[in-house]
Amino acid sequence: MKSTLAIAGKELRVLFTSPMAYVVTAVFILITGYLYYNIVLFASTQSMQIMRAQGALPKINLNDLIFRPTFHNMAVILMLTLPLLTMRLLAEEKKIKTMELLMTSPVPLLAIVLGKYIATMVVFTFMLALTGYMPLLMWYYGSIQWMPILTGYLGIWLLGGVFIAVGLLASSLTENQIIAGFIGFGAVLILWLIGWLSQTMADSPLGPFLAYLSIGEHTENFIKGMIDTGDLVYQASLIVLGLFITHRIMESQRWK
Amino acid sequence: MIHVQNLTKRYGDLTAIEDVSFDVQKGEILAFLGPNGAGKTTTMRILTCFMPASSGSASVAGFDIFDQPQEVKKRIGYLPESPPLYTEMTVTEYLTFISKIKGIERRDRTQALARVLERCALTEVRRRLIGNLSRGYRQRVGLAQALIHNPEVLILDEPTTGLDPKQIIEMRQVIKELAGQHTVILSTHILPEATAVCQRVIIIHEGRIVAVDTPDRLSAQLRQSDKIRMTLKTPLPETADALKIVPGVLSVFHEPSPDGQVFIVECDLGRDHRAELASLAVHRGWGLVELTAVKLSLEDVFLKLTQEETKEAAA
Ligand SMILES: Nc1ncnc2c1ncn2[C@@H]1O[C@H](COP(=O)(O)OP(=O)(O)OP(=O)(O)O)[C@@H](O)[C@H]1O
Numbered sequence: 261m262k263s264t265l266a267i268a269g270k271e272l273r274v275l276f277t278s279p280m281a282y283v284v285t286a287v288f289i290l291i292t293g294y295l296y297y298n299i300v301l302f303a304s305t306q307s308m309q310i311m312r313a314q315g316a317l318p319k320i321n322l323n324d325l326i327f328r329p330t331f332h333n334m335a336v337i338l339m340l341t342l343p344l345l346t347m348r349l350l351a352e353e354k355k356i357k358t359m360e361l362l363m364t365s366p367v368p369l370l371a372i373v374l375g376k377y378i379a380t381m382v383v384f385t386f387m388l389a390l391t392g393y394m395p396l397l398m399w400y401y402g403s404i405q406w407m408p409i410l411t412g413y414l415g416i417w418l419l420g421g422v423f424i425a426v427g428l429l430a431s432s433l434t435e436n437q438i439i440a441g442f443i444g445f446g447a448v449l450i451l452w453l454i455g456w457l458s459q460t461m462a463d464s465p466l467g468p469f470l471a472y473l474s475i476g477e478h479t480e481n482f483i484k485g486m487i488d489t490g491d492l493v494y495q496a497s498l499i500v501l502g503l504f505i506t507h508r509i510m511e512s513q514r515w516k
Numbered sequence: 517m518i519h520v521q522n523l524t525k526r527y528g529d530l531t532a533i534e535d536v537s538f539d540v541q542k543g544e545i546l547a548f549l550g551p552n553g554a555g556k557t558t559t560m561r562i563l564t565c566f567m568p569a570s571s572g573s574a575s576v577a578g579f580d581i582f583d584q585p586q587e588v589k590k591r592i593g594y595l596p597e598s599p600p601l602y603t604e605m606t607v608t609e610y611l612t613f614i615s616k617i618k619g620i621e622r623r624d625r626t627q628a629l630a631r632v633l634e635r636c637a638l639t640e641v642r643r644r645l646i647g648n649l650s651r652g653y654r655q656r657v658g659l660a661q662a663l664i665h666n667p668e669v670l671i672l673d674e675p676t677t678g679l680d681p682k683q684i685i686e687m688r689q690v691i692k693e694l695a696g697q698h699t700v701i702l703s704t705h706i707l708p709e710a711t712a713v714c715q716r717v718i719i720i721h722e723g724r725i726v727a728v729d730t731p732d733r734l735s736a737q738l739r740q741s742d743k744i745r746m747t748l749k750t751p752l753p754e755t756a757d758a759l760k761i762v763p764g765v766l767s768v769f770h771e772p773s774p775d776g777q778v779f780i781v782e783c784d785l786g787r788d789h790r791a792e793l794a795s796l797a798v799h800r801g802w803g804l805v806e807l808t809a810v811k812l813s814l815e816d817v818f819l820k821l822t823q824e825e826t827k828e829a830a831a
């Protein structure tokens with residue numbers, strides 16, 4: 261436990277002394293903010309039209325109109341940005357030979373994997389927390405239901421957790437950061453795109469199975485405001501599986 | 517303190533080390549001497565539990581490297597070939613992190629840090645980013661990393677490569693001071709280095725140990741003789757014996773070669789035996805083709821030892 265924290269602490273220090281964490285966070289905040297602004301603009305013109313047509317203030321649901329698409333956007337942008345955060349985690353240590361240091365110090369391999377995962381989750385949580393201005397603005401100027409927003413955040417947080425576990429796994433495969441980034445991105449994209457395939461194959465028996473595998477499917481309920489145990493189990497098992505495979509890969513690399 | 521038995525490591529088809537066995541006593545400094553690709557780093561990586569051996573066994577401070585790697589790791593300080601440094605950290609930050617992963621208690625950390633900064637002469641640069649330090653200072657930070665938890669055993673992989681002569685001397689001094697309290701294994705390809713710091717040298721070549729001796733005796737072995745290489749067209753069976761009784765000749769090695777028989781004659785230092793040997797060969801009608809003095813450089817120790825090894829293996 262102590263060594264896990266030591267690794268996580270070191271990782272955070274490296275993340276925040278190099279520009280990486282800041283750049284990724286800034287890009288994430290800028291793009292989500294830009295899309296959010298567009299959505300809000302679109303929603304207000306729409307409600308304006310409805311008002312003109314009906315002659316009265318319409319009862320619109322800001323949660324559905326604004327936050328559902330915003331969460332969807334976040335998911336896609338995380339898919340693009342989180343691999344940038346995870347790609348260097350293990351690849352860099354191998355490249356600059358510090359892996360030899362970690363592996364010959366009395367730190368269990370699991371602590372290395374967990375420490376790195378936790379540190380990245382901290383950065384990601386920080387990134388996500390910064391988007392909190394979006395619901396706060398809406399709450400200040402309009403009326404929103406907080407529950408679906410919180411479950412939405414939980415869903416996105418878990419989704420990011422899976423992306424990071426997958427990215428960490430990708431990073432264990434190579435000592436080239438760029439390759440690790442691409443593998444991570446590709447893997448995350450596949451998890452996402454299985455959903456599309458399941459729609460086109462909806463009639464075949466494979467359809468529901470693919471739908472179950474698709475990560476988007478398991479994020480949707482959270483965004484709609486529902487917490488489903490099945491979804492929790494799915495996300496948690498993907499995270500555990502990702503970390504487990506990473507651990508196995510690192511162990512097997514010793515035997516090469 | 518360190519006990520190694522029949523270690524073998526294969527990378528696919530390539531055998532990096534084969535059947536390596538040796539012991540190191542407590543407080544001793546041992547050098548691994550060998551040319552590039554000899555298997556020095558491989559052996560060290562196995563001892564430090566970085567990777568497992570293909571076969572064989574080893575123990576460090578009484579703990580088996582396969583069964584109790586955690587215990588072994590706690591007792592070893594390891595400086596790998598390229599110092600494992602985080603260039604974005606300052607020296608103090610880095611060493612603090614190291615002290616955490618080596619399990620040094622919080623209350624002992626400051627003291628451990630001060631001690632190691634002092635010992636490796638890093639106190640002045642402790643606030644600087646490692647990335648901005650010169651090669652020599654980085655190497656010292658690497659050594660400080662290995663020393664911080666005051667380990668019983670130190671394994672240093674080529675600790676002086678890339679340093680300037682002054683820094684080499686300083687580094688050797690630091691290593692020498694470690695003897696006694698620590699057991700040290702270091703690797704090098706330079707014989708004088710081994711001579712300068714170590715009590716015992718293991719010469720390793722192509723993954724096999726070809727000699728184990730004290731540096732004094734190794735260099736004595738080097739300097740005690742001159743070598744003369746004679747190529748003879750028509751030697752007789754008694755030629756070797758006839759050469760051996762020439763005054764000053766210590767031993768004669770004999771091997772066939774494409775243009776005749778080659779005799780390597782080992783003689784006393786100090787006197788040139790070439791004229792004597794030439795006249796003997798002409799006199800007896802051995803068909804002298806060539807006669808040259810063989811210069812035995814330090815590198816030739818490797819060559820000589822390894823050639824003999826190869827011949828033995830072939831026989
Ligand atoms: N990861 C690896 N995969 C395949 N072969 C390897 C690997 N590491 C080392 N080798 C091979 O094993 C042999 C021994 O290498 P090793 O690094 O132990 O030599 P060394 O004595 O440390 O050499 P140097 O003086 O150059 O550091 C070499 O032939 C090397 O090419």
Ligand SMILES: [Mg+2]
Nearest residue numbers: 556557558597
């Ligand atoms: Mg080496």
